[in-house]
Amino acid sequence: MKKFIALMLAMLMVMGLMAGCSSSETAAEAPAAESAAGAIKLGMCGPLTGGAAVYGTAVQAGMEIAVEEINAKGGLQFALNCQDDEHDTEKAANAYNALKDWGMQIMAGPVTTAPSNVVAGECANDQIFMLTPSASGVSVIEYGDNIFQICFTDPNQGVASADYMASRELGTTIGVIYDSSDVYSAGIYEKFAAQAEANGLNIACVEAFTADNKADLTTQVTKCKDAGCDLVFLPFYATEAAQVLTYANTIDYSPIFFGCDGLDGVLTVEGFDPALAEGVMLLTPFSADSSDVATQMFVAKYQDKTGIVPNQFAADAYDVIYAIAQACEKGGVTADMSASEINAIMVEQFTSMTFDGLTGKGMTWAATGEVSKSPMAVVIENGTYVGVE
Amino acid sequence: MSFLQYLINGISIGAVYAIIALGYTMVYGIAKMLNFAHGDVIMVGAYASYCVTSYLGLPAIVSILVAVAVCTLLGIVIEGLAYKPLRGTPSLAVLITAIGVSYFLQNAAQLIFGSAPKNFKSIVSMKALTLFGGGLTITGEVLVTIVVCVAIMVGLTLFTSRTRMGKAMRAVSEDRAAAQLMGINVNQTISVTFAIGSALAAVAGVLLCSTVPTLMPTTGAMPGIRAFTAAVFGGIGSIPGAMLGGILLGIIETFSKAYISTQFSDAIVFSVLIIILLVKPAGLLGKQIQEKV
């Protein structure tokens, strides 16, 4: 019993401490949030800590830039609240509820697919409009009519990749390495495999890894090499890609490496030698080296803010805010509307509007919530992305 | 030929596991605690080395020394602040504290270095050996890791059998109370054990990240658990056991990926572990202690 009291006391102490901290914290934040009296409350949740934090923090930064820009213009005002979901379904539900308590009117997230599956269910249920920047799983938008994506769905990427390979005759013997514990990676692979078969591509080698054993990817690369693959498809994220490319280089293996949007950012992995990524092709809607003025401005601001070059996650996030802003303006959304009123307007706007953003021009959305924009193939040359026509 | 390549890859990752496992096994043998924060000390070591080479531009060897120094200090501080006050309490209490320390280190690293992964530049500048006309590649990292691993094992074995401190460690590990009666400073011995274990973690961190170049706050967690498995596999508390366990685990992991299934390699590795423990309940080289009645 004594032990118990001690435990409770310690808890209370810490709680008290935290209450103190948190009150000061909110005070510090107040200006940003308060200036938006009458601002529309946007909620975002994503992995801000843990292994997937790099995506969550990129999205957060991208959104913050967009919100700052829009608020600075006057007129439509946004308040943004970012919650950590640790790339975990359970935590995502908690993050979502925390946002609801804050008074969120539009959900501009989550970042990754697995948590999005949970949050999408809630948003559909609560009639809160949801536009995810980067959760590309096809299951996400199946939860309701008010769930939208600004990124390609995974199947689209898989299909597009297979089509692209077939039409350009990029490789004769194809190897695939994917992360079977990751919804995004497994989702792309699944459709890619189906489409590749339809296109008559020769997949000689399919290797997987999981979040637990991705520390060592040498075996998978060696197997692709042994199978004589001259094209290796890497539908996963930049971190692991850096590993694959580094190891391939050490064993003198240089097929065409082909990736999807997750691969974007491989050049900005700190300490990675960009020379190793020479010749890597990827399908991505965004390239930080684009000559587009808006992109350049965004890249500059992002670098100012975070010190690193934005990847496609950040760009998607930036677009999400602008797309929402556009729909809000057109639909006449005001901050005093309820979330479900806004929801109805947003669904109507999104299914009818056309949006130009950093990650694509002339984007439109189907009633399912799926975006239609054209993927762009880029190849890495001299350490930068170069568009391939 | 590919068989040899897999074998070498397996030994390479296994040797890293082995170095981590050596740290686990020493701490377990002497302090009788599962130090789940060990994997995160590895991560700290790797970050320390990364900072020295990338931000200060100093040579690799300096970075290793700095990493060892940082980790040794960290090990002593952790031990003194979090584990020492709990000496003599149930091992589970210390285990949970170790988990707390692990969370702390991971999150502290994220606050300091950010969550974006860093690509660790290998400290080995040796060119890879290519044999059989490109059929077999042995990278410099592999050679260095294996050599370092063997050197550490031999060094530790000599240390524990020849030096005064090493003998004290063995005495503490056999019977703490008796060792104390013999005038051995148990607290000091345990602190030194942590210092050595953490120094090993630094070396392991640098080698791990030289082999697998991704460095992020969670880098140490999974290899840490693997290495713990390896230590148990070889017989926890046994120095050669940790080495054998680590290398075997690496080979089994690589072979199950290469010849059975990459999808199920985790299941296969852990199944092998269970089977080994059923046949040899104290691990491959562990001592089976008969309880006295």
Add this chain to the structure above:
Amino acid sequence: MADYPKNVIQVPTYNLFREQDAGKLPVLDVRNLGIDFGGLTAVDSFNITIGPTEIAGLIGPNGAGKTTIFNLLTGVYQPTRGSVLVNGIDIKGMPVHKVNKLGIARTFQNIRLFSEMTALDNVKVGMHNEIKCSFIASLLRLPSYYRAEAAANMKAMELLDFMGLGDVADKKAGSLPYGVQRRLEIVRALATNPSIILLDEPAAGMNPSETAELMHQIRRIRDTFHIAIFLIEHDMNLVMNVCETIAVVNYGKIICKGTPEQVRQNPAVIEAYLGKEDND
């Protein structure tokens, strides 16, 4: 010291010592028992027969293998040679808990109580196999559970009272004084309904008055429960006064067996004990 007698006195099987035991099946019948540990012979050619109501003693210098013999008799160690029959059944290959069910219970030299549990619960654990109440019944708290528990409580209290421990029933076993713990261990052994109990140094750590009390209680146990008792003890006063037969072991072998009087006068025994004194 080196030339201890090699001739082992063989007591014929079934020639039981006490009159009332004559012709009955011995409760414990040990034949040529032996065990080696890594090439070292710890116990060899150990023979003993104990009648259903006999009090037997096992003495010998430190390290003579007495506790090892107890461990062999209770199935903790599997013998290398020979056999142990409890109530006529060979215990070969049986796990410890099954050997206990055959009717052999014991106490330990270094007390092994369930120290976190109350004295009463310690005894009730001893009665485990006797409490007839199914897993489901106790999970669902069926009436049969309450009946069984009530009966168990009653019997456990009776046993505790029998050894004069009724007052400490609700105390944590680990918190009890040493002598009380020793007696509690005996109660726990009795609770398993044994036909023989093995007491491993029951008087160790007791003062003379406690020892005298213990002697009285050992006899009372035999007389009340009609069971055999086999004990290891260093207190010669207790052994000579309580035991009806005594076996003396040294280096894992019986060097003498007989009544207290016979043992007292046996030169081999005297030598073994003097040798021990020298070593000390």
Add this chain to the structure above:
Amino acid sequence: MKKLLKNKTVLANARIYLLVTLGFVVMFFMNNAGMLSSSWKGYLVPICVYISLAVSLNLLVGICGELSLGHAGFMGIGAFTGIVIAALLKGKVESDFLRLLIAMVGGGILSGILGFLIGIPVLRLRGDYLAIVTLAFGEIMKNIIGNLYAGTDNNGFHMAVTTTKMALGDGGKYIINGPMGATGVQKLATFPMGFLLVLFTLFVVLNLVNSKEGRAIKAVRDNRIAAESVGINVTAFRMKAFVVSAVLAGMAGALFGLNYSSITASKFNFNTSINILVFVVMGGMGNILGSVISATVLYVLPEAMRSLEDYRLILYAVVLILVMLFTWSPKVKEKVAIVSDKFSRMFKKKEVETNG
């Protein structure tokens, strides 16, 4: 004396039931009255789940004395079994409550069966070796569930563990889709059911602990050799505790799985197992009420710290270490005792003063 003993445990148990019921009633009415924030509404079911998990793990770790690092594995088995059962019974069993109940029972049974099968070889090991094997088991389960496909098509129900996607015929609908886990799960879990689960868990564990089985289990923990010597089949009792714990974890897992619209195998990893273990150790080993309270407090704590953003989890770690030091360290405890002694003396003085 006997009466008193009995009353003591009865009283202690009654206190636990009372506290849990009180908590439920308060929360239930606050919820119905719309006084709970969305966050709190969201915590209700997971708290119930974690209480059950902590109490069932306490049976193993605290009462039985066996360290298990794979509790999340059983939770995962229960979750995915529950999801499949609930999906298959959709339209066949009208009442959602009943469907949830069947799903939980099914999850518990399958988890118990697997617990039994694993227990046969595994329970021969002791201490840290048992711990590592349970860890290994958890990882194996996660790996297998990650490659598990289940779905229905016009030909009925199909299930497979495979590396290549299982194909379904016409009208096919996946319930579990390999690495993508279960998506589009109908949320059946309710707070009252969570409460019932907690009650059931407490009922089973408390009754078990205070029966001859419980005594035997505690005896095995306190002194294995002595327990064997009084005729207790040690392996059988470790097995009983292991299976009961697995069943309860499976039921809790099913409730957990049916509380979210999507779940993946990776949720049931080592970290989740460790989290549950933290609840148990913080609440006190063998202390059931402690598990209940610590599961609740520690679940809410990191959530309540959301406003701290980046510092949230690092503070959680600090809390963890500090609480361990405060509750276990002899030195720290001594100092705390001195301080609390001073406090109590101050209070007493004041009382005297006010009284005088």
